[in-house]
Amino acid sequence: MFAYIVRRMLQSVIVLLVVGLVAFSMFRFVGDPIDNMLGQERTQADIDRLRTELGLDQPIPVQYYKFLKEAVQGNFGVSYRQGRPVSTIIAERAPATLELAFVSGFLAITMGIALGVFTAIRRQGVAANIIMTVSLIGVSLPTFLIGILLIYIFSVELDLLPSFGRGETVMIGNWSTGFLTTSGLKALILPAITLGLYQMTLIMRLVRSEMLEVLRADYVRFARARGLSDRVINFRHALKNTMVPVITITGLQLGSIIAFAIITETVFQWPGVGLLFINAIQFVDIPVMAAYLMLISVMFVSINLIVDLLYYAIDPRLRVDARAT
Amino acid sequence: MSLLTINDLTVEFPTRRQLFTAVDHVDLSVEPGEIHGLVGESGAGKSTIGAAIMGLLDRPGRIASGTIKLSGDEISGLDxxxxxxxxxxxxxxxxxDPLTSLNPLFTxxxxxxxxxxxxxGGTDAEANQRARDLIDRVGIPDPDTRLDQYPHQFSGGMRQRVVIALALCTEPDVIIADEPTTALDVSVQAQILDLIKELAQERQVGVILITHDMGVIADTTDKVTVMYAGKVVETGPTSQVMGQPTHEYTKSLIAAVPRPTLKLHRFPQISYGGRETRFAVEDMARHWPKVDNDTSKPVFEIRNLTKKFLQRKGLLPWDRTYFTAVDDVSFDIRAGEVFGVVGESGSGKSTVARMIAGLYPVDGGTITFDGQVVSDLTNRAALDAYRKNIQMIFQDPYSSLNPRMRVDDIVAEPIRHHKLMEGADVKRRVDELLDQVGLGHEAGLKFPHEFSGGQRQRISIARALATQPRFLICDEPTSALDVSIQAQILNILKDLQEHLGLTLLFISHDLPVVRQMCDRVAVMKQGKVVELQETNALFANPQTEYASELLRLMPKLDDLSTDGLEAEV
Incomplete structure (x- = not known):
């Protein structure tokens, strides 16, 4: 078990180094930062000074090493556009994205699993078939369209919920939260649904097909032959066996909820890192882009690690190896 | 009054096209403490009766008529x-299958x-105490530790004991055992059947034992009911039905059972229902390259063959542990003979076959084919030339054919791979092969799932013969088949050996089948060959304790009628 975790950690480090290289090479190849930072009225002296200041005159491996050293400490340099440290900017923006991702992820998982189990058990039922049909729409409609539709219905026509922004936020330490105010909570509803809908339908369909598979298994028939109640069979025996493949997909999906909140954040003008990233691309703000890239990859790698550990928790068959250690 | 009475039971499965009657006006009764065998081929409806009693018929099946009574109370109409x-x-x-009937995620x-x-109901402590008693009763050693283990930590036989413990949880009156030992080794099978017998006696439980294995029926049951196509054809005390069968179907079924004591030239086939399919081996022999089987020289010389599997991975070599599947095995296979390898699961018999076929690399020792060492071939062309001569027939006819390929492509694949023919010749050859194995060339346009198990095994045979090999490896070719189909397939294999001069490596755990098929037999245990003898000598006079133990555990079929059987002279 311990050896396994160490091995996985090493793999993660390799992944991060590769992503780091990509992020670093953006500095070299995507435009010339000097050009972007200094205006038309520059002198050669200005250019040289800035070049030395940014360390661009040193050999590439040295630059990469320095980049990594700084990156490990969470220091990605200064935003070209805002002139402030990138880490500060991201720290300001992250709570918005994380809160949004958390709520929509929670919605997607709970609703997805519940509906998946329901549609699997009542396979022939009318309600299950309606849900399945509607879920197709959830999978096939693009996120921005769902967002715009929701805005049109609930903000423009019904005037129930705000159409953009986070509402009022409260600062707890460095964390700005929208959970504690009514307007903050109201502002969360539409973006969270927009962001989570696709994941929810995906999880639901996955749970359903896995569940149908498991319900045909011999041990479910045997459980039935032992006279266990349907509730115990469905929610104890079948659901737990359904979880292993579902966790894999769900883990990856949660990563993408955070990483690809960009579209939702743009539609709802949500002041999160996704919106920050879009703006950074527009202005070729490479430190921000590099930091964002690293942040997302750290997130994916750690979610994957957690998913692998969850397998161990759920499936005892994987623990045999560990026992021998 | 009987414990369980089934009266005039009919179970129907309405399908879109027609009504399929799985069980047709069946009567059955079971007394307390009695083991009642229900025997028949697959599709005879025996498992459906079990499901009907349990109220677990798969949709859209339903009980169309008749009653099922438990201790006099009708249970067939209950909600x-x-x-x-x-x-x-x-x-x-x-x-x-004890491997799949326990939930893997719960202790x-x-x-x-x-x-x-x-x-x-009851408290946790009471339930725990009872669980411990049951595990102890079914003969699982060290119940306190074993209780908290997961199913995958048990061997097949031990798992089946757990399953039995689960079935006994609440002192049932009737136990329905649906092929309880089919997936188990002979020695384990004997133990499980003994346990069931003992428990039936001790607790006065009525047991319905559903099986297709006549040996199990003869050894275990008190009464037997023979089923064919949903109908009961014969019922009565086991010794009577097995010893003096009156119905034609029962007679032919019993005749098809391979006997441990009696070597026959060919298996009598079940003629009932007229389903025998012609296998035109003579046609095949006409085009077959002449093989000069010099029986004095071995085709294969296997020397000190060893195979290790990685059991635990480790970054450092000394962290890894290996499991020795095949341990220093040596034997010769003579040209034109049927060489048998028997052993329990895990004895390494399939691993040996796969190394010979070149599917596993060899970890130690050599395999020599026709004077040429083939175990270390790396040259693609030399390897292909060797493999053309070696073909394999696998155990499971369901998973050894690619479900997305048409049958003619499946059979043509070896021909195309070895570039033996081109263009229209391939098609002609495939049609010929399909005709010869008795499927007819029109079968080539279908997909494997449209065939029954026995027909699929014929497709496998056609595929194996496509390259006109000299050597066939048959890895448990009939253990997934009904006894009548088994007889057909075994006859085909015998014909191939006789008429085409093929040499066969025949792997099986079924000793009576081995006795019928093989000229010489190697007995394997834990990766080693413990005994190698002429078949008749082995059965008459085993030299090692292990071999005699295996023979002792083999179901005795002395009671079975021998009508219509002629011993080989």
Whole structure:
């Protein structure tokens, strides 16, 4: 078990180094930062000074090493556009994205699993078939369209919920939260649904097909032959066996909820890192882009690690190896 | 009054096109403490009767008429809730495959206590105590540790004991055992059957034993009911039905059972229902390259063959542990003979076959084919030339054919791979082969799932013969088949050996089959060959304790009628 975790950690480090290289090479190849930072009225002296200041005159491996050293400490340099440290900017923006991702992820998982189990058990039922049909729409409609539709219905026509922004936020330490105010909570509803809908339908369909598979298994028939109640069979025996493949997909999906909140954040003008990233691309703000890239990859790698550990928790068959250690 | 009475039971499965009657006006009764065998080929409806009693018929199946009574009370019309109260409490079930009938994610204790508490209620402590007693009763050593283990930590036989413990949880009156030992080794099978017999006696439980294995029926049951196509064809005390069968079908079924004591030239085939398919081996022989089988020289010389599998991975070499599947095995296979390898699961017999076929690399020792060392071939062309001569027939006819390929492509694949023919010749050759194995060339346009198990095994044979090999490896070719189909396939293999001069490596755990098929037999145990003898000598006079133990555990079929059987002279 311990050896396994160490091995996985090493793999993660390799992944991060590769992503780091990509992020670093953006500095070299995507435009010339000097050009972007200094205006038309520059002198050669200005250019040289800035070049030395940014360390661009040193050999590439040295630059990469320095980049990594700084990156490990969470220091990605200064935003070209805002002139402030990138880490500060991201720290300001992250709570918005994380809160949004958390709520929509929670919605997607709970609703997805519940509906998946329901549609699997009542396979022939009318309600299950309606849900399945509607879920197709959830999978096939693009996120921005769902967002715009929701805005049109609930903000423009019904005037129930705000159409953009986070509402009022409260600062707890460095964390700005929208959970504690009514307007903050109201502002969360539409973006969270927009962001989570696709994941929810995906999880639901996955749970359903896995569940149908498991319900045909011999041990479910045997459980039935032992006279266990349907509730115990469905929610104890079948659901737990359904979880292993579902966790894999769900883990990856949660990563993408955070990483690809960009579209939702743009539609709802949500002041999160996704919106920050879009703006950074527009202005070729490479430190921000590099930091964002690293942040997302750290997130994916750690979610994957957690998913692998969850397998161990759920499936005892994987623990045999560990026992021998 | 009987414990369980089935009266005039008919079970129907309405399909879109027609009504399929799976069970047709069946009467059956079981007394307390009696083991009642239900025997027949697949599709005879025997498992459907079990499911009907349990109230677990798969949709859209339904009981169309008749009654099922338990201790005089009718249970066939009960609603779902009442039926659930009976299931596991009054009637229990034991399934075929112990590997899949336990939930892999729960400990044995959890599965036992939940069943006990679902029916008897009671505190956790009481349920735990009862679970421990049951595990102890079914003969699992060290119950306290074993209870908290997961199913994958048990061997097949031990798992089946757990399944039996689960079936016994609440003192049922009737146990339905659906092929309880089909997936187990001979020695384990004997233990499990003994346990079932003992428990039936001790607790006065009525047992319905569903099986297609006549040996199990003859050894275990008190009464037997023979089924064919949903109907009961014969019923009575086991010794009477097995010894003096009156119905034609029973007679032919019994005749098809391979005998451990009597070597026959060919298996009598079940003629009932007229399903025998011609296999035109003579046609095949006409085009077959002449093989000069010099029986004095071995085709294969296997020397000190060893195979190790990595059991635990480790970054450092000394962290890894290996499992020695095949340990220093040496034998010769003579040209034109049928060489048998027997052993229990895990004895390494399939691993040997796969190394010979070149599917596993060899970890030690050499394989010499026709004077040429083939175990270290790396040259693609030389390897292909060797493989053209070696073909394999696998155990499972369901998973050894690619479900997305048409049959003619499956059979043509080896021809195309070895570039033996081109263009229209391939098609002609494939059609010929399909005709010769008795499927007809029109079968080539279909997909494997449209065929029955026996027909699929014929496709496998056609595929194996496509390259006109000299050597066939048959890895348990009939263990997934019914006894009548088994007889057909074994006859085909015998014909191939005789008429085409093929040499066969025949792997099986079924000793009577080995006795019928093989000229010489190697007995394997834990990766080693413990005994190698002429077949007749082995059966008459085993030299090692292990071989005699295997022979002792083999079901005795002395009671079976020998009508229509002629011993080989």
């Amino acid at each position: 779902a809730d009442a039926m659930r109260g009976l299931r596991g409490k009054k009637i229990s079930m034991i399934f075929q 044995v204790r959890e599965q036992l206590t939940e069943t006990i508490q679902a029916h008897l």
